[in-house]
Amino acid sequence: MIIEPWLVQTFCAAIFTIGLVGLLVRRNILIVLMCVELMLNAVNLSFAAFSEQHGDLGGQMAVFFIITVAAAESAVGLGLLIALFRTIRAVDTDEIRLLKE
Amino acid sequence: MLMWIPLLPLIGFLVNGSWYAFVQCRPGAKKAGATVPGLIATAAIFGAFIVSLKTFLELRAMPEGARVVEQFLFHWITVGSFNIDMTLRVDVLSTLFTLVITGVGTLIHIYSIGYMGHDATPGKFFSYLNLFCFAMLMLVMGSSLPILFLGWEGVGVCSYLLIGYWYTDDEKASAGKKAFIVNRIGDLGFLLGMFMIYTFFGSLDLAEITTKLGDASFAQALPEAVVTGIVLLLFVGCTGKSAQIPLYVWLPDAMAGPTPVSALIHAATMVTSGIYLLARLNPLVSMSHTGMMVIAIVGGLTAFFAASIAFAQNDIKKVLAYSTVSQLGYMFLAVGVGATTAGVLHVITHAFFKALMFLGAGSVIHGMHEEQDMMKMGGLRTKMPVTFFTFLLGWLAIMGIFPFSGFWSKDEILWNAFANPHGSKILWALGLATAAMTAFYMTRLMALTFWGKPRFDEKKLGAHHGHDHHDDHGHGHGHDDHGHGHAAGVHESPPAMTIPLIILGVLSVVGGVIGLPTHWIDHWLSPIVPLHDPETFTAGHTAEYVLMVVSVLVASGSAFYAYRVYKNIKGVDPLQAAFKSLHKTLENKWYVDELYEKSFVRTIFKFSLFLWKGFDVAVIDRLVLGFGTFSQWSGRAARVVQTGSIQAYALLLMFGLIITLGYIVYGLV
Numbered sequence: 001m002i003i004e005p006w007l008v009q010t011f012c013a014a015i016f017t018i019g020l021v022g023l024l025v026r027r028n029i030l031i032v033l034m035c036v037e038l039m040l041n042a043v044n045l046s047f048a049a050f051s052e053q054h055g056d057l058g059g060q061m062a063v064f065f066i067i068t069v070a071a072a073e074s075a076v077g078l079g080l081l082i083a084l085f086r087t088i089r090a091v092d093t094d095e096i097r098l099l100k101e
Numbered sequence: 102m103l104m105w106i107p108l109l110p111l112i113g114f115l116v117n118g119s120w121y122a123f124v125q126c127r128p129g130a131k132k133a134g135a136t137v138p139g140l141i142a143t144a145a146i147f148g149a150f151i152v153s154l155k156t157f158l159e160l161r162a163m164p165e166g167a168r169v170v171e172q173f174l175f176h177w178i179t180v181g182s183f184n185i186d187m188t189l190r191v192d193v194l195s196t197l198f199t200l201v202i203t204g205v206g207t208l209i210h211i212y213s214i215g216y217m218g219h220d221a222t223p224g225k226f227f228s229y230l231n232l233f234c235f236a237m238l239m240l241v242m243g244s245s246l247p248i249l250f251l252g253w254e255g256v257g258v259c260s261y262l263l264i265g266y267w268y269t270d271d272e273k274a275s276a277g278k279k280a281f282i283v284n285r286i287g288d289l290g291f292l293l294g295m296f297m298i299y300t301f302f303g304s305l306d307l308a309e310i311t312t313k314l315g316d317a318s319f320a321q322a323l324p325e326a327v328v329t330g331i332v333l334l335l336f337v338g339c340t341g342k343s344a345q346i347p348l349y350v351w352l353p354d355a356m357a358g359p360t361p362v363s364a365l366i367h368a369a370t371m372v373t374s375g376i377y378l379l380a381r382l383n384p385l386v387s388m389s390h391t392g393m394m395v396i397a398i399v400g401g402l403t404a405f406f407a408a409s410i411a412f413a414q415n416d417i418k419k420v421l422a423y424s425t426v427s428q429l430g431y432m433f434l435a436v437g438v439g440a441t442t443a444g445v446l447h448v449i450t451h452a453f454f455k456a457l458m459f460l461g462a463g464s465v466i467h468g469m470h471e472e473q474d475m476m477k478m479g480g481l482r483t484k485m486p487v488t489f490f491t492f493l494l495g496w497l498a499i500m501g502i503f504p505f506s507g508f509w510s511k512d513e514i515l516w517n518a519f520a521n522p523h524g525s526k527i528l529w530a531l532g533l534a535t536a537a538m539t540a541f542y543m544t545r546l547m548a549l550t551f552w553g554k555p556r557f558d559e560k561k562l563g564a565h566h567g568h569d570h571h572d573d574h575g576h577g578h579g580h581d582d583h584g585h586g587h588a589a590g591v592h593e594s595p596p597a598m599t600i601p602l603i604i605l606g607v608l609s610v611v612g613g614v615i616g617l618p619t620h621w622i623d624h625w626l627s628p629i630v631p632l633h634d635p636e637t638f639t640a641g642h643t644a645e646y647v648l649m650v651v652s653v654l655v656a657s658g659s660a661f662y663a664y665r666v667y668k669n670i671k672g673v674d675p676l677q678a679a680f681k682s683l684h685k686t687l688e689n690k691w692y693v694d695e696l697y698e699k700s701f702v703r704t705i706f707k708f709s710l711f712l713w714k715g716f717d718v719a720v721i722d723r724l725v726l727g728f729g730t731f732s733q734w735s736g737r738a739a740r741v742v743q744t745g746s747i748q749a750y751a752l753l754l755m756f757g758l759i760i761t762l763g764y765i766v767y768g769l770v
Contacts, residue, residue: 020755023748023751024748024751024752024755025748032748093746093747093748094746096747097744097745097746098745
């Protein structure tokens with residue numbers, strides 16, 4: 001069965017939007033990080049679909065790059081998260097306002 | 102060679118000035134007497150006199166019409182095509198002035214050695230005096246108006262420094278300030294006149310201006326109004342520097358300075374620089390009939406009013422000061438009626454006899470232990486014979502008694518006022534009345550000071566040392582030159598003071614010869630001031646001799662009357678008793694100072710107050726503070742965005758992204 005390209009792209013956009021909204025509204029910093037991952041993977045899916053549609057391997061190349069960067073980002077993000085939790089004993093973004101002062 | 106004339110006094114100033122500033126001012130330095138700095142300064146000015154004399158002889162040997170010596174020193178100001186060279190130029194007019202400045206200057210320097218013998222800071226005094234001579238020589242030797250202006254301002258500064266020489270006395274310090282400020286008002290006119298000359302002549306070189314005026318087509322193309330404007334603006338400068346109505350008020354106050362300063366600056370040289378300027382620009386001045394009329398009227402009125410004020414002054418220096426203002430008025434009257442050479446002649450003779458009288462007055466003040474009130478003098482002819490006799494010569498000269506020097510110049514002026522086509526009978530009458538008044542108040546001065554009986558207790562004089570300005574350096578303990586005289590009582594001055602008096606006395610007698618009926622000075626100055634055509638005069642030679650006799654008779658009659666009135670007074674002025682209110686008005690100088698105070702000083706004060714409170718505080722301060730308040734306020738407004746929450750930042754980031762993407766895709770809708 002052939003899946004219509006517009007269907008795939010709409011699906012990607014939906015996942016991306018879910019990730020974005022989660023990033024903006026959720027207060028738990030762990031969930032926020034996960035939302036970032038969600039957005040990245042929505043883009044990955046979109047890249048792969050376009051690559052298939054146009055018969056261009058460039059899109060798949062981009063996916064590999066993004067997965068690598070996302071892995072590094074997760075590692076650094078989680079490391080920071082742990083360090084933050086050790087310092088101020090909180091994972092709620094409402095309580096992390098060090099940028100203000 | 103020429104450069105040495107101003108350079109020598111400048112060197113004298115530098116030597117004395119640096120010696121004073123770096124050595125004598127040191128705490129604990131040994132106090133220097135007046136002799137060494139005085140001799141340095143005198144040597145400098147005397148050297149300048151020798152060079153001046155040599156230049157004069159050089160000029161005399163040259164053929165008539167080509168009598169100019171020039172020396173280029175360096176390019177002073179060069180901006181694009183505008184170029185001013187520092188060039189010294191001495192011609193027939195300047196040489197007379199340099200001779201008077203250095204000659205009379207030398208005598209006054211010598212005199213100062215005696216007069217300032219007990220001063221605390223003679224080094225400072227003599228360096229200022231030399232600096233003044235330098236500036237004055239630059240004034241008369243400058244080849245262009247900016248150099249002249251440099252000297253013009255320089256003498257103003259030195260005048261200020263020397264009037265306020267005893268600056269710890271508040272009154273003397275403010276007299277210096279007054280002189281400077283009033284002069285600045287006049288200088289504004291001078292500057293504007295200079296700008297106008299540059300606009301219309303395209304040059305500031307004095308010789309070039311004269312040459313251009315000699316070109317008939319150029320002279321005719323010049324609008325009458327422009328010429329009158331230039332002449333009047335320059336004349337405003339002259340009223341400041343040469344103490345004419347309405348800016349004469351500083352000169353009487355300038356008597357706060359040491360007496361040699363009054364003699365040199367405020368009688369013989371600086372105050373005559375206005376005459377020099379007008380004589381120098383005579384071709385221009387003589388083109389403006391209106392300008393000349395204004396000059397003549399202002400000069401005549403100044404002569405008259407200043408003479409009237411002198412009637413009621415009891416301070417011996419004040420009388421001489423008003424007399425100077427009056428005589429300067431005479432000189433401007435001369436320039437205004439077209440008798441510029443007579444004006445210059447009067448500058449020279451006046452320099453002799455007025456310097457003589459100021460120095461004589463200084464000698465009297467010195468001998469009377471700083472007493473300046475004539476009502477407390479009297480009978481000094483036997484106590485101070487040399488001073489008395491030389492003063493007598495000055496008195497005869499200023500009254501215009503034949504054959505003393507003042508006679509020749511004064512009579513020439515009166516004759517021109519009467520008969521010159523530019524003159525008028527009214528101006529002549531004003532001049533004659535002034536001559537009579539001059540004779541009266543000068544005789545009053547003589548009678549109060551030298552004749553009659555002493556009106557002071559000789560034993561008390563000198564016993565108390567209430568000198569208002571020298572008291573920090575004891576008068577009493579014997580100086581070797583004339584210490585004996587300081588024990589008590591009146592004494593004749595030391596030779597350093599009497600010898601210049603004698604020389605000036607001789608000059609006051611014979612100084613008029615250059616204006617003798619052969620009119621040497623008229624011919625000498627003819628390259629600058631063309632000779633008068635006797636045909637244009639409205640009266641003949643017989644009238645001239647009649648007028649001479651009339652003026653001499655009027656002066657001597659007036660003097661005789663004054664002598665009868667004042668010969669034996671007892672402490673109160675008979676005129677004061679007879680004309681109470683008039684005397685009071687004259688004593689208060691027609692209330693001109695009060696008038697200026699009320700009208701100008703107060704107005705300016707109020708205006709300044711408005712500028713302070715109404716503009717500086719209300720507008721400028723508010724503006725500056727407003728900027729601060731604005732940035733504080735805008736900072737507070739922008740701070741709202743900075744929540745510190747990363748999610749808020751992310752939201753903003755998202756909006757920014759959406760807007761950017763929208764712009765890329767759809768462009769500006």
